[in-house]
Amino acid sequence: MAHSAFKTLGMTAGLTTAILLTGMTSQAFAMSPFQATYQFSYNGKNVGSATRTLSKSGNNWSYVFAAKAAGLASxxxxxxxxxxxxxxxxxxFSRTSKVLVHNNTMSINFHPSSKTISTKKDNESRSFTWKADVLDELNAELQLREDLKGSGLKANYYLADAKEIEARKFVKQGSENVKTNYGTFNTxxxxxxxxxxGRETIFWxxxxxxxxxxxxSHVDKKTSYALLLTGYKGTSN
Structure with missing residues (x-):
């Protein structure tokens, strides 16, 4: 259950349309390194923290999501x-998780030269035929944010996980002020x-x-998980 929470919240997408709402101002920043920290809650109770860190070396980028929950899971x-x-x-893409004494690993490797995408979850390996523009659950957030600043969202985004390549769709539902420990933001x-x-995932x-x-926020029937910003170092308007 905790593993599911980390997986879902790891993909925080900068997802919407290039047309901003009335009263909101923006500037089309180029993608740049940043670090953000979050409070992590489970069923309404604060249980830990998380960070997102984007860094680069030349044109090689690395995006890392790390979370801990009260010493019980990471x-x-x-x-x-x-x-x-x-x-x-x-x-x-790689993921390592630990819940109590149980460890899980998952990796995805993209091979454009051989036109394949290979995955491995614990000891089970799979291989898929290459499909253009396939993302993973972390860099999908960044691609959507860039699209938002450019020509707008695509009809679907294709994401690879351990078992398949699947299409994801995102829908805009207006604006809202959100209060965080780092400040209040028009979102x-x-x-x-x-x-x-019974499942719902919302991004502000x-x-x-x-x-x-x-x-x-992610709700899965009677279970809920959430992240709320506590700190940020990076580009701002």
Whole structure:
């Protein structure tokens, strides 16, 4: 259950449309390194913290999500990719998680030369036929944020996980002021669509912080998880 929470909240997408709401101002920043910290809650109770860190070396980028929950669980996800002309090209993704004494690992490697995408979850390996523009659950957030600053969202985004490549859709649902420990932000509210009933994931994105998600909420029937911004170092408007 905790592993599911980390996986869902790891993908915090800067997701919406390039047309901003009346009264909101923005500037089309180029993608740049940043670090954000969050409070992590489970069923309404604060249980830990999380960080997102984007860094680069030349044109090689690394995006890391790390979370801890009260010493009982932890997870780290890392996405590596290149970025040219507003477009992310995935290189690799990895996840390690620990819940009590149980450890899990998952990796994805993108092979454009052989036109394959390979995955491994614990001891199970799979290989998929290459599909253009496939993202992982972390760099998808960054691609969507760049699209938001450019021509707007695509109809679907294709994401690779351990078992398949699947299309994801995101829907804008207006604006909302969100109060965090780092300040109050005018945000755009976006919902990620799920196929399973009883599931809902919502992102609150702050144009002032280059469309960083300042709040994320995921509900899975009677269970809920959330992230709320506590600190930020990076581009701001």
């Amino acid at each position: 997870a780290t996800e890392t996405s590596r990719f290149t970025f040219n002309n507003g477009k992310i090209s995935s290189s690799s 755009i509210k976006v919902v990620m669509k799920h196929d399973k009933p 994105l702050a144009p002032k912080l280059d469309y960083l998600p300042v709040k994320v």
